Amino acid sequence: MKKFKLIAxxxxxxxxxxxxxxxxxxxxxxxxxxxEEDLHEMTTFAMDTVxxxxxxxxxxxQLLTDAEQExxxxxxxxxxxxxxxxxxxxxxxxxxxxxxxxxxxxxxxNRGREIGDLTNYAFNITISPVVKAWGFTTDEEKHVPxxxxxxxxxxxxxxxxxxxxxxxxxxxxxxxxxxxxxxxxAKGYTSDAVTALLKEEGVTSGWxxxxxxxxxxxxxxxxxxxxxxxxxxxxxxxxVGILEVEDCAVITSGGYQRYFEENGKRYHxxxxxxxxxxxxxxxxxxxIISKDGTKADGLSTALFVMGLDDATNLWRNxxxxxxxxxxxxxxxxxxxxxxxxxxxxxxxxxxxYETIKR
Numbered sequence: 117m118k119k120f121k122l123i124a125x126x127x128x129x130x131x132x133x134x135x136x137x138x139x140x141x142x143x144x145x146x147x148x149x150x151x152e153e154d155l156h157e158m159t160t161f162a163m164d165t166v167x168x169x170x171x172x173x174x175x176x177x178q179l180l181t182d183a184e185q186e187x188x189x190x191x192x193x194x195x196x197x198x199x200x201x202x203x204x205x206x207x208x209x210x211x212x213x214x215x216x217x218x219x220x221x222x223x224x225x226n227r228g229r230e231i232g233d234l235t236n237y238a239f240n241i242t243i244s245p246v247v248k249a250w251g252f253t254t255d256e257e258k259h260v261p262x263x264x265x266x267x268x269x270x271x272x273x274x275x276x277x278x279x280x281x282x283x284x285x286x287x288x289x290x291x292x293x294x295x296x297x298x299x300x301x302a303k304g305y306t307s308d309a310v311t312a313l314l315k316e317e318g319v320t321s322g323w324x325x326x327x328x329x330x331x332x333x334x335x336x337x338x339x340x341x342x343x344x345x346x347x348x349x350x351x352x353x354x355x356v357g358i359l360e361v362e363d364c365a366v367i368t369s370g371g372y373q374r375y376f377e378e379n380g381k382r383y384h385x386x387x388x389x390x391x392x393x394x395x396x397x398x399x400x401x402x403x404i405i406s407k408d409g410t411k412a413d414g415l416s417t418a419l420f421v422m423g424l425d426d427a428t429n430l431w432r433n434x435x436x437x438x439x440x441x442x443x444x445x446x447x448x449x450x451x452x453x454x455x456x457x458x459x460x461x462x463x464x465x466x467x468x469y470e471t472i473k474r
Contacts, residue, residue, distance in 0.1 A: 154337075156180055162187050163195075163303060165327025171314060172321040172337050179317050183310045183324075190309060193221050194302045196244070196253070196295070203296055207244075211292030216285055224298060224305045224410070225280055225287055231301070231414035232275050235430065239418035240389040242278055242289075244297035245269045249392075251376075252385040253297065258376040260383060266392035269293075273389050300369075304413025307331040307365055311409070330366045331409055341457070348465055349400040349442055356401075356448045356462035357440070357469075365409035369416035370401035370442070388421050397423025401442035405454055408436060415439075424449070432474055442467070 156176025158169040167187065169180055195201040202221045209215045217225075228241035244253070246269050251258035277290040289296070298305075303326040311331050314322065323332045323342055332342040341362050345355040349372040359366060371384025371394065388395045402420045404412040415437060419427035424441055431439055431451055438454035441447075448467045450458045452474055460469040 158184065160184050160187070163191050163306070163327065164197075165303070167324065167326050169324040170322055171319050171324075171333070173317070173319045175317070176319075179314060179319060182317070183313060186310055186313055187306055187326075190220060190302070190306050193218060194224065194298045194305075196297050196299070203298060206287055206289060207295040210289035210294040214279075214281065214284070214286035214288040217287055219285075220305075220309075222280060222282060222285060222287065224301065225278065225296070226282075227305065227410050228296075228298065228301050228414065229275055229278065229280070231411060231418060235415070235418035235422060237275060237389055238421040238426075239300060239414045240273060240275055241296050241298060241301065242273050242275050242294060243387055243389045244295035245272045245293060246389070246392050247297065247385070247387055248295075250383070250385070250387070252374065253299070258383075260378050261392075270389075270392050300417045301410060301414045303327060303329045304365065304367060304409040304411070307409040307413075328368065329409070329413060332361055332364060332366075335362045346401070346403050346440055346442075348462065348467075350465050354465060356442060356465070356467055357450075357458050357460045359403075359405065359440075359454070360457045360459070361405060364405055364407050365412045366403060366405050367409065367412040367416045368401060368403040369420045371395070371420075372400060386417060386420055395421040395423075397421065398444050399424060399427075399441055400444050402427070403440040404437050405439070406437035412437060428472055431472070 154172045154174050154176060156171055158180040160167050171179060173179055192198060193202045196203055198204060202217050206215045231239045247253050249261040249265055249269055272291055272294045277294060279288045279290060307326055307329055311333060314333060320334045321337050330344050335341055341360040344359045344361060344366045346357050346368060348354040348356050349370050369386065371386055375382050375384040384394045386395050399420050402416050404416045406412040438451045440454055440458060441449040446467055447470055448460060448462050449470045449472055451472050455471045
């Protein structure tokens with residue numbers, strides 16, 4: 117008798133759960149249809165890079181226009197090539213006195229110095245004179261500068277010679293020939309500004325890429341996390357793994373995209389401000405995952421310069437970012453927190469996967 121009761125109960129549950137499954141699938145289908153109607157996409161070019169957006173909101177078209185305007189407003193402040201930008205004015209006035217600056221420019225300069233202090237200046241917003249000497253930020257042909265040239269320029273790259281007076285809303289470069297370049301932090305700062313703008317206007321689901329600097333808002337409309345691939349430094353058509361994330365920035369730095377070769381040797385654009393030469397500490401890619409896009413942008417450069425051991429020590433003494441490193445000797449190494457949402461997929465390029473514990 118008990119056996120028949122058990123069968124009856126099971127049949128009843130099957131009907132109930134079957135109906136629930138059908139309702140869930142129906143609801144999911146309706147949600148997907150509704151979400152697709154609210155999907156708005158945009159591609160634009162700013163800050164010398166292609167930017168792509170996908171957001172879900174009934175007012176998405178207007179919000180993307182607002183986002184683009186915010187990007188261009190910040191570009192007009194931070195650009196080192198636009199005549200009349202605040203950074204251009206600051207650089208032109210180097211050694212001649214202070215320059216009045218807006219709240220955003222003062223804020224990003226302060227954030228740059230904070231990250232510099234945190235990383236023992238592995239991230240350095242005053243490295244510009246040396247980077248220019250290599251030809252990476254000019255129209256001149258890229259080349260290895262002489263040691264004499266580097267020796268003359270390195271004294272112009274001390275971040276302590278950038279004086280910020282918040283009370284007077286001014287900043288000053290103390291030595292003539294100094295220059296600030298925010299290329300290692302501007303897109304991260306901009307991603308934070310755009311994320312805040314979109315969230316304030318009610319966007320709860322979306323993603324955007326500012327030249328590869330990815331930021332995601334919430335989850336996908338179906339409740340799944342966003343998937344962000346980490347490109348293989350050895351093959352632009354392949355990845356070393358997938359991150360599943362929500363409400364954060366994912367930013368990668370590496371020496372495999374901007375480089376030149378001279379006398380059979382490759383030189384990339386990420387310069388060690390202690391030596392004046394491209395960083396060579398055994399890393400070929402660093403990906404930072406953080407809710408703070410500005411910090412993620414700066415740290416992706418800094419940790420690349422620092423090398424794995426010092427980068428790991430910094431991570432262990434921090435609690436606001438995770439990282440995935442790709443090393444020159446063929447390893448993909450995820451920090452303990454990142455490993456929880458990272459799926460390794462680099463075996464096709466003979467990478468070995470490891471994790472780092474706190």
